[in-house]
Amino acid sequence: xxxxxxxxxxxxxxxxxxxxxxxxxxxxxxxxxxxxxxxxxxxxxxxxxxxxxxxxxxxxxxxxxxxxxxxxxxxxxxxxxxxxxxxxxxxxxxxxxxxxxxxxxxxxxxxxxxxxxxxxxxxxxxxxxxxxxxxxxxxxxxxxxxxxxxxxxxxxxxxxxxxxxxxxxxxxxxxxxxxxxxxxxxxxxxxxxxxxxxxxxxxxxxxxxxxxxxxxxxxxxxxxxxxxxxxxxxxxxxxxxxxxxxxxxxxxxxxxxxxxxxxxxxxxxxxxxxxxxxxxxxxxxxxxxxxxxxxxxxxxxxxxxx
Amino acid sequence: xxxxxxxxxxxxxxxxxxxxxxxxxxxxxxxxxxxxxxxxxxxxxxxxxxxxxxxxxxxxxxxxxxxxxxxxxxxxxxxxxxxxxxxxxxxxxxxxxxxxxxxxxxxxxxxxxxxxxxxxxxxxxxxxxxxxxxxxxxxxxxxxxxxxxxxxxxxxxxxxxxxxxxxxxxxxxxxxxxxxxxxxxxxxxxxxxxxxxxxxxxxxxxxxxxxxxxxxxxxxxxxxxxxxxxxxxxxxxxxxxxxxxxxxxxxxxxxxxxxxxxxxxxxxxxxxxxxxxxxxxxxxxxxxxxxxxxxxxxxxxxxxxxxxxxxxxxxxxxxxxxxxxxxxxxxxxxxxxxxxxxxxxxxxxxxxxx
Numbered sequence: 001x002x003x004x005x006x007x008x009x010x011x012x013x014x015x016x017x018x019x020x021x022x023x024x025x026x027x028x029x030x031x032x033x034x035x036x037x038x039x040x041x042x043x044x045x046x047x048x049x050x051x052x053x054x055x056x057x058x059x060x061x062x063x064x065x066x067x068x069x070x071x072x073x074x075x076x077x078x079x080x081x082x083x084x085x086x087x088x089x090x091x092x093x094x095x096x097x098x099x100x101x102x103x104x105x106x107x108x109x110x111x112x113x114x115x116x117x118x119x120x121x122x123x124x125x126x127x128x129x130x131x132x133x134x135x136x137x138x139x140x141x142x143x144x145x146x147x148x149x150x151x152x153x154x155x156x157x158x159x160x161x162x163x164x165x166x167x168x169x170x171x172x173x174x175x176x177x178x179x180x181x182x183x184x185x186x187x188x189x190x191x192x193x194x195x196x197x198x199x200x201x202x203x204x205x206x207x208x209x210x211x212x213x214x215x216x217x218x219x220x221x222x223x224x225x226x227x228x229x230x231x232x233x234x235x236x237x238x239x240x241x242x243x244x245x246x247x248x249x250x251x252x253x254x255x256x257x258x259x260x261x262x263x264x265x266x267x268x269x270x271x272x273x274x275x276x277x278x279x280x281x282x283x284x285x286x287x288x289x290x291x292x293x294x295x296x297x298x299x300x301x302x303x304x305x306x
Numbered sequence: 307x308x309x310x311x312x313x314x315x316x317x318x319x320x321x322x323x324x325x326x327x328x329x330x331x332x333x334x335x336x337x338x339x340x341x342x343x344x345x346x347x348x349x350x351x352x353x354x355x356x357x358x359x360x361x362x363x364x365x366x367x368x369x370x371x372x373x374x375x376x377x378x379x380x381x382x383x384x385x386x387x388x389x390x391x392x393x394x395x396x397x398x399x400x401x402x403x404x405x406x407x408x409x410x411x412x413x414x415x416x417x418x419x420x421x422x423x424x425x426x427x428x429x430x431x432x433x434x435x436x437x438x439x440x441x442x443x444x445x446x447x448x449x450x451x452x453x454x455x456x457x458x459x460x461x462x463x464x465x466x467x468x469x470x471x472x473x474x475x476x477x478x479x480x481x482x483x484x485x486x487x488x489x490x491x492x493x494x495x496x497x498x499x500x501x502x503x504x505x506x507x508x509x510x511x512x513x514x515x516x517x518x519x520x521x522x523x524x525x526x527x528x529x530x531x532x533x534x535x536x537x538x539x540x541x542x543x544x545x546x547x548x549x550x551x552x553x554x555x556x557x558x559x560x561x562x563x564x565x566x567x568x569x570x571x572x573x574x575x576x577x578x579x580x581x582x583x584x585x586x587x588x589x590x591x592x593x594x595x596x597x598x599x600x601x602x603x604x605x606x607x608x609x610x611x612x613x614x615x616x617x618x619x620x621x622x623x624x625x626x627x628x629x630x631x632x633x634x635x636x637x638x639x640x641x642x643x644x645x646x647x648x649x650x651x652x653x654x655x656x657x658x659x660x
Contacts, residue, residue, distance in 0.1 A: 006510040210522075214344060214523070217499070251503055254503055257491060269493040
């Protein structure tokens with residue numbers, strides 16, 4: 001394995017959880033709901049996936065349980081904000097704090113255990129292509145799902161009727177409601193999809209990235225995922241690009257340090273975030289384009305008036 | 307009459323209850339992390355449990371975990387002081403200023419701050435010579451590494467971490483004078499994913515031994531996947547790498563906590579600045595595993611020499627990274643210099659962030 005290949009492989013591992021969580025949140029925000037609880041859902045997914053994998057001995061069952069945990073946790077958010085019409089920002093933040101605490105409690109007896117790792121699946125023929133074969137076609141299942149989800153979500157949002165309805169709700173829930181589209185039901189489903197994606201991102205952390213459970217192991221990735229959605233101006237393919245750019249800068253700075261470049265490590269550590277800000281500034285310069293892409297009813301509660 | 311008896315007996319019960327509470331010395335602990343973090347805070351909590359087991363009913367311990375460094379810490383310490391804590395251990399570097407502030411308001415309460423450098427009439431500072439363990443690890447690395455390069459995952463460029471890097475390298479160079487270290491800073495004490503990424507980056511660049519001054523078992527796991535050796539940090543991490551861990555520095559605060567509580571009970575507690583080493587039992591080496599017998603023997607000999615005081619890791623001749631002389635032959639670095647150490651010695655392939 002060459003150094004370049006090794007670096008690229010590490011980048012895909014670092015980018016996958018960001019990509020999954022961001023793509024889930026993108027669908028949620030496209031439906032007009034702002035769920036700031038991504039971090040909490042990731043960490044819940046991570047702990048439940050790890051626990052399930054330890055108890056059943058199967059990493060696949062672990063991943064499934066992790067997804068289910070994220071989904072269930074997001075249902076709590078959905079119930080509070082959609083049915084009880086609680087403030088989305090406050091509820092999302094509460095979800096994150098609750099998730100970090102609750103996961104620590106659930107995971108207490110699993111600290112320090114050696115985890116089950118999700119194995120790689122080599123796709124026949126394709127995986128033997130030189131250079132990219134090992135990188136793209138000899139990976140774990142969650143990686144394949146993350147890439148597939150980008151194209152799947154892109155197709156769903158822009159090529160299907162349901163996707164159109166979801167975007168309509170996100171842009172103007174009042175009008176969508178008047179057209180007879182079920183706003184609350186669609187939003188419930190979107191939030192649950194986001195939860196499942198975040199849960200799977202968590203499962204990737206505790207089953208692939210570092211197969212173990214440690215408290216707060218999401219380490220802020222949920223917040224980065226939220227930033228990526230804005231960074232990508234709510235477009236799935238740009239989320240893909242953003243997640244990999246972020247992963248590349250994160251890993252690249254570690255290599256730069258190991259090579260002994262004389263750049264302060266604090267600056268290098270801040271580089272991924274700096275890159276995000278720069279891109280955000282560039283994107284926001286075109287105000288019309290930003291407005292066109294931003295879901296207009298993002299973060300607003302919906303109460304049917306008739 | 308009945309009422310009076312009732313009142314009297316209630317008073318009696320109350321006084322008995324408060325009498326019992328007074329008999330037990332209340333010792334309180336402030337933690338920066340969670341007590342099950344598998345590293346730093348867990349080591350302190352084990353110390354607290356040892357204290358309880360040692361004194362039984364004679365002490366009452368209380369702890370607060372996950373307290374961020376900053377204004378929250380001050381509130382937490384003040385609450386401890388108000389709630390009748392007689393001895394308060396604050397177990398993170400960043401708790402130093404809040405501890406001093408509260409200590410001023412409560413002159414009768416005794417405070418002990420870990421890894422800091424300021425003391426007061428009622429504030430003691432205590433620390434552990436982690437670098438002694440790092441020297442032994444370096445010795446092992448020097449004998450085990452074929453590449454002659456070790457990877458070092460650092461948290462923050464503070465003196466304590468720089469001591470560790472230099473001491474590790476000195477140990478390794480005592481075996482192989484050309485030994486070098488590659489350093490990667492992750493700017494975090496605890497981020498399993500990032501630490502693992504740093505380990506991968508270092509291994510991809512050719513190091514064949516990993517050591518860390520961060521608290522998660524992420525690097526140990528990566529090393530075990532890639533089939534190279536590594537050292538554990540703060541707690542024994544053998545479970546994360548049964549075939550990987552060579553040894554680990556294990557923080558054992560229990561003996562110190564027992565000693566100081568005893569001093570308080572005896573009325574002999576005075577302010578001091580403690581910097582204990584392996585000889586005092588404040589840190590221990592985890593069993594030497596996954597290495598040939600001759601390396602194991604050398605490691606044990608080195609440990610014995612450090613314990614007996616025959617070997618001091620920072621003994622000259624030592625050259626700084628920039629080539630200038632730091633210590634002349636036979637000269638031993640004083641504690642003041644070590645506590646403020648802000649430069650590398652020769653052989654570190656990194657530039658120290660200033």
